[in-house]
C-alpha cells in the first residue's frame with residue numbers, strides 16, 4: 041500500500057538501478073524498491089512495532105494539534121489546495137482534513153502517490169470517511185504531479201510531506217529535493233514537512249534493529265523481490281542485517297552483510313560479493329532543529345513554526361516560501 045512502486049516504475053528502471061547500485065563502490069540499493077506488496081505489509085508491521093516511535097509521535101501531532109496547524113495555515117484567509125506527497129492511506133492527514141472541514145476552510149485536497157492502487161483505494165474510502173471532502177487523487181511522480189496540481193488551479197498551495205520521508209534521502213539529496221520543491225511553489229505557499237529528531241542513539245538504533253527481526257525481513261524482502269522480478273538468485277540466508285546510527289552525523293543506516301564470498305546472478309549479470317562486504321540498503325537521516333533551519337534556508341524557505349509531540353521525538357515544521 042503506502043509506498044508501493046508497483047506498475048508506475050518499470051522493471052527496466054528497477055533492473056538498471058539495481059545493477060548500477062550493486063556495481064558501485066560501496067554497493068548500495070535504492071530503498072524506494074522496498075515497497076512491493078510484501079514490503080508494504082512489512083512496513084505496516086514496522087509502524088506497529090514498540091521500538092518504532094516515529095509513527096505514534098507524528099500521529100500524536102496530527103491528532104492533538106490539527107486545530108493549531110489549521111489556524112497557522114489559514115491565518116491569512118483565502119482558498120488553498122492541500123497537496124500531500126506520498127499520501128498512502130492518509131491515516132495521519134485525515135485528522136487535518138477533518139479539522140479543516142470542521143473549521144469550514146475553503147480547500148481542495150490533492151493526495152499524490154506513486155502507486156495507482158493507493159490512489160484507487162483513497163478514491164473509494166475518502167468519500168466514505170469524509171463525505172464533505174473535495175479532493176482529486178493524482179497518481180505518479182511527486183514533482184510531475186505537483187506541477188499538474190499547479191496547472192489545475194492557481195490557488196495558494198499547502199504541501200504536506202510527512203512521515204520523515206525526507207530522512208530517506210541523505211542531506212545533499214534532501215537539499216536538492218527541497219530546492220526543486222521551492223522552484224515549483226510560489227510566494228506565500230507553505231510546506232509542512234516531517235523530521236525525525238536526533239535523540240538518544242540507543243532509541244534510534246532500536247527502531248531500525250528490532251528484537252523481532254521485522255526490519256531485517258524488510259531489508260531481505262528486497263532481495264526476494266529482485267529474485268522474483270529481475271530473475272535473480274540471491275540466497276537470503278547468505279546475508280545478515282546490520283543497522284548503525286552515528287549520533288554525530290544523524291545518519292541511521294541499514295546494511296546487508298555478505299556472510300561468504302559469493303556470486304549472485306541478476307537478469308544475466310553477475311555480481312560478486314566478498315565475505316563481509318556490505319550493501320547499504322537505506323539511510324534514515326535524523327535532524328537537530330538548527331539543521332532543519334539550515335536546510336530550509338539553503339533551499340529558499342523560512343521556518344515559521346514547529347509542531348512537536350510531547351516527548352520531542354518528531355517535528356512537523358511549517359516552512360513558507
Ligand code: AVI
Pocket residue numbers: 086094203204205207208247248255258322323324
Ligand atoms: C519510510 N521511512 C520514513 C522509514 C524510515 O524510518 O526511514 C522506512 C523504514 N525503514 C526501516 N524502518 C522504517
